[in-house]
Amino acid sequence: xxxxxxxxxxxxxxxxxxxxxxxxxxxxxxxxxxxxxxxxxxxxxxxxxxxxxxxxxxxxxxxxxxxxxxxxxxxxxxxxxxxxxxxxxxxxxxxxxxxxxxxxxxxxxxxxxxxxxxxxxxxxxxxxxxxxxxxxxxxxxxxxxxxxxxxxxxxxxxxxxxxxxxxxxxxxxxxxxxxxxxxxxxxxxxxxxxxxxxxxxxxxxxxxxxxxxxxxxxxxxxxxxxxxxxxxxxxxxxxxxxxxxxxxxxxxxxxxxxxxxxxxxxxxxxxxxxxxxxxxxxxxxxxxxxxxxxxxxxxxxx
Amino acid sequence: xxxxxxxxxxxxxxxxxxxxxxxxxxxxxxxxxxxxxxxxxxxxxxxxxxxxxxxxxxxxxxxxxxxxxxxxxxxxxxxxxxxxxxxxxxxxxxxxxxxxxxxxxxxxxxxxxxxxxxxxxxxxxxxxxxxxxxxxxxxxxxxxxxxxxxxxxxxxxxxxxxxxxxxxxxxxxxxxxxxxxxxxxxxxxxxxxxxxxxxxxxxxxxxxxxxxxxxxxxxxxxxxxxxxxxxxxxxxxxxxxxxxxxxxxxxxxxxxxxxxxxxxxxxxxxxxxxxxxxxxxxxxxxxxxxxxxxxxxxxxxxxxxxxxxxxxxxxxxxxxxxxxxxxxxxxxxxxxxxxxxxxxxxxxxxxxxxxxxxxxxxxxxxxxxxxxxxxxxxxxxxxxxxxxxxxxxxxxxxxxxxxxxxxxxxxxxxxxxxxxxxxxxxxxxxxxxxxxxxxxxxxxxxxxxxxxxxxxxxxxxxxxxxxxxxxxxxxxxxxxxxxxxxxxxxxxxxxxxxxxxxxxxxxxxxxxxxxxxxxxxxxxxxxxxxxxxxxxxxxxxxxxxxxxxxxxxxxxxxxxxxxxxxxxxxxxxxxxxxxxxxxxxxxxxxxxxxxxxxxxxxxxxxxxxxxxxxxxxxxxxxxxxxxxxxxxxxxxxxxxxxxxxxxxxxxxxxxxxxxxxxxxxxxxxxxxxxxx
Numbered sequence: 003x004x005x006x007x008x009x010x011x012x013x014x015x016x017x018x019x020x021x022x023x024x025x026x027x028x029x030x031x032x033x034x035x036x037x038x039x040x041x042x043x044x045x046x047x048x049x050x051x052x053x054x055x056x057x058x059x060x061x062x063x064x065x066x067x068x069x070x071x072x073x074x075x076x077x078x079x080x081x082x083x084x085x086x087x088x089x090x091x092x093x094x095x096x097x098x099x100x101x102x103x104x105x106x107x108x109x110x111x112x113x114x115x116x117x118x119x120x121x122x123x124x125x126x127x128x129x130x131x132x133x134x135x136x137x138x139x140x141x142x143x144x145x146x147x148x149x150x151x152x153x154x155x156x157x158x159x160x161x162x163x164x165x166x167x168x169x170x171x172x173x174x175x176x177x178x179x180x181x182x183x184x185x186x187x188x189x190x191x192x193x194x195x196x197x198x199x200x201x202x203x204x205x206x207x208x209x210x211x212x213x214x215x216x217x218x219x220x221x222x223x224x225x226x227x228x229x230x231x232x233x234x235x236x237x238x239x240x241x242x243x244x245x246x247x248x249x250x251x252x253x254x255x256x257x258x259x260x261x262x263x264x265x266x267x268x269x270x271x272x273x274x275x276x277x278x279x280x281x282x283x284x285x286x287x288x289x290x291x292x293x294x295x296x297x298x299x300x301x302x303x304x
Numbered sequence: 305x306x307x308x309x310x311x312x313x314x315x316x317x318x319x320x321x322x323x324x325x326x327x328x329x330x331x332x333x334x335x336x337x338x339x340x341x342x343x344x345x346x347x348x349x350x351x352x353x354x355x356x357x358x359x360x361x362x363x364x365x366x367x368x369x370x371x372x373x374x375x376x377x378x379x380x381x382x383x384x385x386x387x388x389x390x391x392x393x394x395x396x397x398x399x400x401x402x403x404x405x406x407x408x409x410x411x412x413x414x415x416x417x418x419x420x421x422x423x424x425x426x427x428x429x430x431x432x433x434x435x436x437x438x439x440x441x442x443x444x445x446x447x448x449x450x451x452x453x454x455x456x457x458x459x460x461x462x463x464x465x466x467x468x469x470x471x472x473x474x475x476x477x478x479x480x481x482x483x484x485x486x487x488x489x490x491x492x493x494x495x496x497x498x499x500x501x502x503x504x505x506x507x508x509x510x511x512x513x514x515x516x517x518x519x520x521x522x523x524x525x526x527x528x529x530x531x532x533x534x535x536x537x538x539x540x541x542x543x544x545x546x547x548x549x550x551x552x553x554x555x556x557x558x559x560x561x562x563x564x565x566x567x568x569x570x571x572x573x574x575x576x577x578x579x580x581x582x583x584x585x586x587x588x589x590x591x592x593x594x595x596x597x598x599x600x601x602x603x604x605x606x607x608x609x610x611x612x613x614x615x616x617x618x619x620x621x622x623x624x625x626x627x628x629x630x631x632x633x634x635x636x637x638x639x640x641x642x643x644x645x646x647x648x649x650x651x652x653x654x655x656x657x658x659x660x661x662x663x664x665x666x667x668x669x670x671x672x673x674x675x676x677x678x679x680x681x682x683x684x685x686x687x688x689x690x691x692x693x694x695x696x697x698x699x700x701x702x703x704x705x706x707x708x709x710x711x712x713x714x715x716x717x718x719x720x721x722x723x724x725x726x727x728x729x730x731x732x733x734x735x736x737x738x739x740x741x742x743x744x745x746x747x748x749x750x751x752x753x754x755x756x757x758x759x760x761x762x763x764x765x766x767x768x769x770x771x772x773x774x775x776x777x778x779x780x781x782x783x784x785x786x787x788x789x790x791x792x793x794x795x796x797x798x799x800x801x802x803x804x805x806x807x808x809x810x811x812x813x814x815x816x817x818x819x820x821x822x823x824x825x826x827x828x829x830x831x832x833x834x835x836x837x838x839x840x841x842x843x844x845x846x847x848x849x850x851x852x853x854x855x856x857x858x859x860x861x862x863x864x865x866x867x868x869x870x871x872x873x874x875x876x877x878x879x880x881x882x883x884x885x886x887x888x889x890x891x892x893x894x895x896x897x898x899x900x901x902x903x904x905x906x907x908x909x910x911x912x913x914x915x916x917x918x919x920x921x922x923x924x925x926x927x928x929x930x931x932x933x934x935x936x937x938x939x940x941x942x943x944x945x946x947x948x949x950x951x952x953x954x955x956x957x958x959x960x961x962x963x964x965x966x967x968x969x970x971x972x973x974x975x976x977x978x979x980x
Contacts, residue, residue, distance in 0.1 A: 247345065254347045258344055
């Protein structure tokens with residue numbers, strides 16, 4: 003089991019996913035691989051709508067045995083139910099230029115964000131959730147309303163394929179503007195590196211929560227970026243503004259790390275205060291953490 | 305500290321490399337696309353400060369290691385001995401023989417070599433030495449000054465006198481406060497001069513290291529012993545030619561009849577000067593390898609007097625005894641004419657006196673100043689004056705005249721009458737003196753028996769010779785040579801019977817004969833050896849004008865001619881001297897000892913100096929050995945460089961670890977990990 007788990011985790015790694023290429027396969031690989039590592043199905047059986055009976059197999063919960071059928075047939079059957087939730091899942095994908103950051107040759111931060119969004123869309127469709135997507139930077143670049151079904155999944159995956167990282171972002175106002183168009187409350191998943199004004203982002207999160215939306219914030223930070231793994235002197239170019247700066251990281255590292263730490267602490271504190279889930283994701287790491295966070299939140303809301 | 309491979313020090317330029325690397329390399333920043341500069345901009349020390357040395361400890365280690373590496377490759381010579389001031393006195397023989405082919409250049413080369421090998425803490429002086437010592441460069445550590453002094457070295461024409469050089473070296477060393485000293489003696493070391501070097505090491509001012517230079521001359525011909533005589537046809541010049549070869553020496557005597565009608569001969573040039581002197585040059589008859597001594601200068605006053613004798617005698621007894629003795633001595637039995645002239649008074653003019661070879665005069669009373677001057681001029685012109693003290697001589701006047709320089713004719717400072725009450729007679733005689741050389745012991749023994757009734761004790765002046773003494777030891781007969789080759793003699797007794805029985809002594813004619821013989825002897829020319837004191841018989845302060853053959857004029861004091869003759873007469877030639885209205889030509893010739901062709905080798909020359917004794921002065925070879933020993937220092941330099949490089953590596957690793965630890969510390973300190 004442990005071997006399987008490690009294998010599945012490896013499959014969730016962005017460098018492996020990048021070699022797959024097609025986003026639908028990536029999403030499927032991620033989700034199936036992730037789910038295969040779990041002991042218990044996180045979503046089958048938690049819906050109220052009956053789907054079908056199937057023979058009991060070892061490992062099924064005893065409480066899910068249909069005793070009436072057992073009385074009639076003297077066999078153990080388990081009841082299965084179709085999930086049914088009306089709460090839409092809306093993915094807000096930051097496609098600003100800062101996500102072009104690629105400390106390694108295999109994948110950019112946008113790639114990671116794309117895999118994550120695809121996996122979440124796939125997972126949502128598997129759960130019969132409605133899924134929507136908004137790609138934005140300074141303004142909205144792609145908006146797909148929340149719907150269900152396999153065809154809609156392909157629409158979303160195609161939109162993700164088209165997404166390109168460019169421009170500067172204005173995350174906070176844009177979230178609020180988008181939220182103004184949503185008629186139903188649902189789950190909002192923000193995928194961004196949050197290189198914007200933190201107070202605006204926190205303010206937007208607070209107002210989302212206030213009107214009843216659930217919010218998960220996936221903060222994309224690469225290890226190299228977070229720990230300044232660029233030893234020596236470099237001419238740093240801001241991917242969004244084009245501004246350049248000559249920095250001796252050997253001297254600036256400690257101070258930089260302190261600033262990053264302050265920033266992360268701030269987001270952690272303020273999102274918690276707002277009631278939003280906040281997860282910092284290392285874009286050099288596997289996607290399982292993000293899926294786990296998502297499923298936990300999803301389960302708690304259902 | 306010096307280096308065996310100093311050119312390797314050019315590698316010190318490489319020291320700029322680490323500095324440049326530290327200054328520039330880190331500034332060659334690679335471009336990095338970064339998501340946002342927001343947090344970088346907020347760091348207070350993010351900017352790269354221009355021209356700031358980064359990691360100074362690493363830079364110092366690298367520079368030091370590179371320096372040691374380069375110094376090690378340059379092979380340093382580290383002298384661990386305490387520094388001491390050392391002085392090398394380079395004493396170069398500047399005598400005539402050093403002018404032989406190749407010797408001057410060899411001496412210069414040897415001196416240059418010594419100077420170029422001077423250690424850093426050594427000083428040196430350059431002194432040239434012949435008959436006189438000449439400081440070419442005082443004690444200094446300025447190599448260029450020393451080398452220029454060597455270039456100024458030129459051998460002269462004098463004879464070598466190493467003792468003068470040693471004395472000069474001692475004078476120089478006295479001024480030097482402390483430190484070891486060594487005399488490097490550069491010479492051809494002629495064997496004929498070496499015996500004069502027999503001085504004990506204690507007398508030497510410092511350890512002497514001989515440096516022989518020059519090759520042996522195969523054949524050398526030179527002249528010596530020139531003299532002049534008179535015959536019927538005129539003056540005759542004579543000289544000996546010596547030829548020194550490997551087989552030994554051969555000598556031949558040559559005469560040159562100087563016929564006035566023949567002004568020039570192939571082997572002799574001569575001329576008559578305005579004062580009547582004959583000056584000129586004679587040359588060796590055969591060519592040789594060393595032609596610096598082939599020529600010999602001469603200057604002499606030709607005697608125009610024959611064998612004529614003048615007797616000035618106012619009294620009969622002198623006329624009788626002295627006249628008879630002079631007549632017997634002067635006259636040739638075959639000649640009809642007597643050569644003796646008798647006069648009662650001194651002739652009125654000096655020109656009359658000049659026709660006589662000898663003037664005999666008995667002093668009665670005193671001489672007038674005019675008479676004294678005439679006799680002086682006559683003696684200066686080469687004549688011989690024989691004065692006898694009569695019983696009635698005016699002692700007071702004569703003493704007064706003797707005390708004045710003007711009356712140079714009297715060869716005494718004072719005289720005093722001596723009564724012959726006891727047994728006053730002649731005591732001793734210097735029969736080797738030229739005037740008495742013709743006397744025999746027996747003759748003088750007979751003269752000693754002469755009874756003296758009243759004689760005069762004489763106190764000879766400086767430079768005068770005592771020919772005879774009274775039995776009480778006081779001088780009885782004194783003589784002095786004049787600068788013109790003449791002689792003045794004063795006998796403290798006369799032939800008067802009241803004075804002594806000398807006139808009737810059978811030994812008296814013998815004495816007169818000897819005196820006349822000396823008066824008629826050919827005069828040596830006015831010739832001096834270069835470096836030899838030239839004594840004109842003048843007061844020390846007397847001004848003398850010296851003109852050489854090139855027309856260069858020098859005004860010097862008479863004392864200088866005695867004390868530093870080589871500086872006034874530096875080279876062979878004929879010099880014109882003028883002093884007190886007198887004109888005189890003198891010839892200066894190189895010393896014949898310098899014509900010695902045989903040279904001593906280093907071993908033979910070394911016997912004369914005690915340089916085998918251990919000395920505080922290290923020789924060049926010793927210094928080389930020391931340098932070889934200390935040349936191992938390069939190993940230590942390289943080892944130190946290696947250690948520093950390891951240290952540099954260690955520091956780099958430590959810094960890397962520290963950086964890594966800092967990142968880990970910050971990363972772990974920050975609670976950025978997600979807590980599920």
